[in-house]
Amino acid sequence: MDKGTVLYGVDPLIILDHYEIDYHHSYAQDSPFFVGLTKGQLLGSRCTACGYTYATPRAHCMGCGAATSWFALPLTGRVHTFTTCHYGGEIFLKETPFTLILVEFDGADTLFLSRLKGIQPDAVRIGLPVIARFAKAPSFKVTDVWFEPADQA
Amino acid sequence: MRPVYMIGGGITKFAKAHPGKDFRLMVKEAYDYTLHDAPRLSKDMIDGAVGSYFSDHFTRQLKAASMVQDYLGLCPKPSKRIEGGGATGGLCFQSAWEAVASGRMNCCLAFGFETMSRVNTWKGNEFIALASDTNFDFPVGGFYSGYYAMMVQRHMYEFGTTVEQMAMVSVKNHANALHNPYAQKAKRLTIKQVRESPMVATPLTMEDICTMSDGAAVCLLASEELAEKVCDRPVKITGVGSGSDAMRMADRPHGKVILLPHERESDYQHLKYPGVHSFRGGRMAAKLAYEMAGIRNPLEELSFVELHDAYTSSEIQTYEDLGLCRYGDGGRFIESGVPFLPGLDYGLALPNQGQLPVNPSGGLLACGHPVGATGLMQAVFAFWQLQGTIGKHLNNERLQVKNAKRGLIHSHAGTGTYITASILEAS
Numbered sequence: 001m002d003k004g005t006v007l008y009g010v011d012p013l014i015i016l017d018h019y020e021i022d023y024h025h026s027y028a029q030d031s032p033f034f035v036g037l038t039k040g041q042l043l044g045s046r047c048t049a050c051g052y053t054y055a056t057p058r059a060h061c062m063g064c065g066a067a068t069s070w071f072a073l074p075l076t077g078r079v080h081t082f083t084t085c086h087y088g089g090e091i092f093l094k095e096t097p098f099t100l101i102l103v104e105f106d107g108a109d110t111l112f113l114s115r116l117k118g119i120q121p122d123a124v125r126i127g128l129p130v131i132a133r134f135a136k137a138p139s140f141k142v143t144d145v146w147f148e149p150a151d152q153a
Numbered sequence: 154m155r156p157v158y159m160i161g162g163g164i165t166k167f168a169k170a171h172p173g174k175d176f177r178l179m180v181k182e183a184y185d186y187t188l189h190d191a192p193r194l195s196k197d198m199i200d201g202a203v204g205s206y207f208s209d210h211f212t213r214q215l216k217a218a219s220m221v222q223d224y225l226g227l228c229p230k231p232s233k234r235i236e237g238g239g240a241t242g243g244l245c246f247q248s249a250w251e252a253v254a255s256g257r258m259n260c261c262l263a264f265g266f267e268t269m270s271r272v273n274t275w276k277g278n279e280f281i282a283l284a285s286d287t288n289f290d291f292p293v294g295g296f297y298s299g300y301y302a303m304m305v306q307r308h309m310y311e312f313g314t315t316v317e318q319m320a321m322v323s324v325k326n327h328a329n330a331l332h333n334p335y336a337q338k339a340k341r342l343t344i345k346q347v348r349e350s351p352m353v354a355t356p357l358t359m360e361d362i363c364t365m366s367d368g369a370a371v372c373l374l375a376s377e378e379l380a381e382k383v384c385d386r387p388v389k390i391t392g393v394g395s396g397s398d399a400m401r402m403a404d405r406p407h408g409k410v411i412l413l414p415h416e417r418e419s420d421y422q423h424l425k426y427p428g429v430h431s432f433r434g435g436r437m438a439a440k441l442a443y444e445m446a447g448i449r450n451p452l453e454e455l456s457f458v459e460l461h462d463a464y465t466s467s468e469i470q471t472y473e474d475l476g477l478c479r480y481g482d483g484g485r486f487i488e489s490g491v492p493f494l495p496g497l498d499y500g501l502a503l504p505n506q507g508q509l510p511v512n513p514s515g516g517l518l519a520c521g522h523p524v525g526a527t528g529l530m531q532a533v534f535a536f537w538q539l540q541g542t543i544g545k546h547l548n549n550e551r552l553q554v555k556n557a558k559r560g561l562i563h564s565h566a567g568t569g570t571y572i573t574a575s576i577l578e579a580s
Binding site for chain 1: 172173213273275276278279281282288289290292293294295296298299302303304306307310351352353354355356357399401402403404405406407429
């Protein structure tokens with residue numbers, strides 16, 4: 001039912017203009033990573049030519065251009081850097097404060113962005129050992145994995 | 154390539170909102186100011202235009218640059234739109250330079266704008282975060298202030314940079330803006346006030362972060378022949394450079410520093426580069442611009458810098474990328490006083506105050522950041538500095554860098570994914 005137009009001002013004339021859309025979003029060649037999360041696996045990419053290892057999905061090597069193959073990352077790593085967000089984009093405001101970390105893994109040349117849960121923000125340190133946790137009911141999003149301090153394992 | 158000159162520029166006041174003016178009218182005002190300032194230039198001498206705005210989400214009008222083109226009465230001349238995140242304005246400036254340098258045009262207009270007030274600040278932050286990988290970065294809690302906070306946490310860990318050093322950038326840029334009537338957020342601050350303002354993403358507070366704005370800026374670039382004919386004090390563009398990096402900062406390598414002529418490999422024996430603490434794209438942009446302009450030691454050969462201080466932390470990181478100091482010395486560089494203006498009172502003890510002013514305009518922190526206009530705003534301030542006409546355009550001389558010979562402007566996107574550096578020289 002048309003509820004009419006919301007006016008915010010008359011001089012100049014300002015109206016409410018609503019917009020929303022649904023996408024058919026394909027993860028395409030990165031799909032196995034998201035399937036892996038549902039099985040408690042964290043998949044990285046290893047270059048089949050130069051051996052460089054990425055802690056993120058990447059079907060082709062950024063250095064040499066060759067195809068990569070999937071490999072299982074360790075489920076434990078360390079905090080490479082961190083922040084606690086007290087504000088955020090509108091859809092994340094209700095989740096504040098939340099802590100973001102970049103995770104470094106033994107055996108991977110690059111990092112992985114995730115959330116750190118189960119710790120007070122002021123206790124987070126670079127080098128803190130962390131362990132991956134997986135959602136029991138997957139949403140097929142990168143947030144199906146997060147990290148917690150490894151000493152609470 | 155042939156020499157290219159900047160012959161005119163104009164900006165609107167950057168403001169939280171300009172509800173009485175749409176983007177066409179904002180650009181028109183900056184354009185009219187530009188033409189008024191270059192009375193011997195007529196519209197028929199302009200061969201075409203490049204328009205810049207960052208976000209289709211903010212504008213919700215595709216091909217908005219076409220609407221500006223017709224509003225300015227420039228149809229049917231060549232026109233295109235440039236988009237490159239936060240570096241949109243800098244890329245637009247360089248695109249106009251390319252049009253003239255290649256001989257395709259004798260005079261090219263670069264215009265940029267953003268209308269960010271159409272959504273609330275946190276929806277705006279969400280839009281901006283869509284300029285991070287929407288499969289892997291955005292869903293985790295996509296927030297640019299969070300990304301920059303993580304980068305500077307690592308900078309602090311690697312180099313000992315402090316939050317007080319970051320706060321000094323905020324004190325400097327907001328105080329400079331007290332003398333810039335175009336700025337949105339001029340004020341006198343102390344380090345304590347910066348630290349006590351609301352925490353956004355540790356360690357960045359509200360006063361460490363620039364604000365969203367509505368605004369527009371315009372630059373006119375021309376060939377040497379036309380510049381000499383229509384402009385009393387044209388400014389030569391002697392170097393352009395740009396660089397890039399991986400979209401996901403998690404994917405950045407940990408390798409060797411890209412060296413500038415005044416640096417040696419032994420300076421950085423133990424540094425893993427760029428990691429997430431430095432912007433390799435910014436270093437690449439600077440290196441290419443310096444090579445074209447023949448600059449070997451930027452600290453000694455530049456008169457001022459207008460750089461992309463979306464965050465106090467990124468100003469410190471950028472000092473290093475531009476080679477104004479060594480990697481790791483950015484915090485000590487601001488503490489030394491070098492990037493402050495001489496002769497202004499900041500309420501700080503600054504041993505080498507004013508050796509190389511950085512962001513004399515107040516930068517993004519104080520002017521605001523209407524994304525598509527920002528890189529062009531820097532060019533306009535640099536143009537006025539090098540013409541020696543700051544007094545005329547700002548109605549006071551306080552921010553005029555004495556005997557300004559050569560300036561650098563620096564525009565920066567994403568977490569360092571597109572970066573431009575351009576060198577302008579007084580003629």
